[in-house]
Amino acid sequence: MVSNLIKRKIFTLLKVQYSNMLEYRVEIALWAISGIIPFFMLNIWTNNNLNEYINISDVMLSRYFLCAFFVRQFSVVWVVFSFEEDSLTGKVSPYLIQPLNPFFRYFAQHLAEQLTRFPFALLIASFFFIFNPESIWIPNFGILFLSVISTFLSFLIQFLIQSIVACLCFWTEKASSIERLLFIPTLFLSGLLAPVVSFPEYVKSWIYLTPFPYLIDFPANLLSGNTTNISGGFCMQILWILLLFPVFKKIWSRGTKKYTAMGS
């Protein structure tokens, strides 16, 4: 009975947010197109034969960057910007007095947006294969399944990090500027611009202790069939989620006490 109610709540939330996202299909197509950084990076890498230094073939590298594009498409998070706007304009006030944490709304928004984005991402991938037919491959079902899980875990980590930053809105009015600061390591250390394996050994050992390589590099390597430590990667993803979730809960509970309901 209880689980049915929870299921219905989640299902309705997703259904409504999906309907809402479909209203913005053109914008979502444009956002999908705007995520093609990995393809530019692929071009830079292959044109300069940089992959020779890290012993990855052209084909494997192009598959890696295609997978990085896919992982990025399904793990991109913008909750800090939505929450900042809603809390500064007082739009979050009615949600705060409903028996559902407002972050579930944002979470559903993101999932709905990913669903809407899916066909556009597939279309972009098809174009990629037209220009790089040698890169076509079909991952086996097991790998595909694990990649989907690790992409979802990557999304969860990013959602939790941004939610923690978003909660800083209760103290500072411009929490998104902190997120911009986090964007730099996310860009460089996540594997979006270069596979983490290309970093010097002493840097790599430090990078793997942060959550960043598990955001893009690990799921992209897994999906593209590159060598990666699967169990280690999953363990680190789960560990980061377990570490970040209580931090979010604590900061949320403290922050809501500071809430002044500005703009409403």
Added chain:
Amino acid sequence: MSKNIIDVRDLSKSFDITSKEPGLKGTIKHFFRRQSKSLKVIKNVSFKIKEGEIVGFLGANGAGKTTILKMLCGLIYPSEGSILVSGHLPYRRKENFLKKITLIMGQKQQLIWDLPPIESFYLNASIYDLDKKEAKRRIQKLSEMLEIDSELFIPVRKLSLGQRMKSELLAALIHEPNILFLDEPTLGLDINAQRNLRKFLQKYNKETNATICLTSHYMKDITSLCKRVICVHEGSISYDGKLDLLLKKLAPVKEILIVCRSEEDAIQLENSGFTVKNKTRNEITIIVENNSITSSLKSILNNFEIEDLYINEPPIDEIIGKILIKKDYGI
């Protein structure tokens, strides 16, 4: 005898406010060192509200009435004192408490802008654990009460302000709360929409015995809905009691409009010692204290040639205007 559903004791709220001196010097100083001070916006407020009561909160802008409402519904955390709403501490925002209350803010909306209101209603219904059948029944009942129908299927952005407000009300009441916090619910609505909303609130209160706490700058909202008012002045309660009593106290006079037979009679009346509010040709309006109405009328009828005569209460807005600026009403 109804029980107290809201019990507030010595409630205070302080906010940290930063200030900045004008000009470039002030800006640079502000950049390096923020000067902030704690401002007590609500000062030791105490009151009780009974189940089923409709109470109006009156006060000038910034007096603190909305802050009190926000603390009552648990949106903001009190600095001092205690609040008990339906046996709950509101700021803990427990599910059982949240299912009993609703907050409607005239300027804020919870409906999803690009979708028809019906989608937001079903979403709210699931948030409040209502099954689909029950949600459908409540939507039908409330939409009949609010007289909305086809609007339910039109995207919110295409609705008029009045239609949107009705939809907001439906979304906020779908879980049938028994305590309603309404912050300027009629703001921006036209006269008809305001009247319909008031009618709906009266009906909802009658049918469900819901307690309603209301702030409004439209005095008609207060006078037609509230028997009791709480006046807030600079964060403190300056009056808590019957609206009638307050109006009587603040308006101990009546206005008499006298239509004289000639302009000469009107001039004679003007110079006969009465307090004159205004005069146009043969019409004159005088102000008379409530306890001397009879004697004044007798004197006027005996000494002047009168064509017609009207006795009026002073305009309600004028009286309420006094409430907003006065701290002590001598009651």
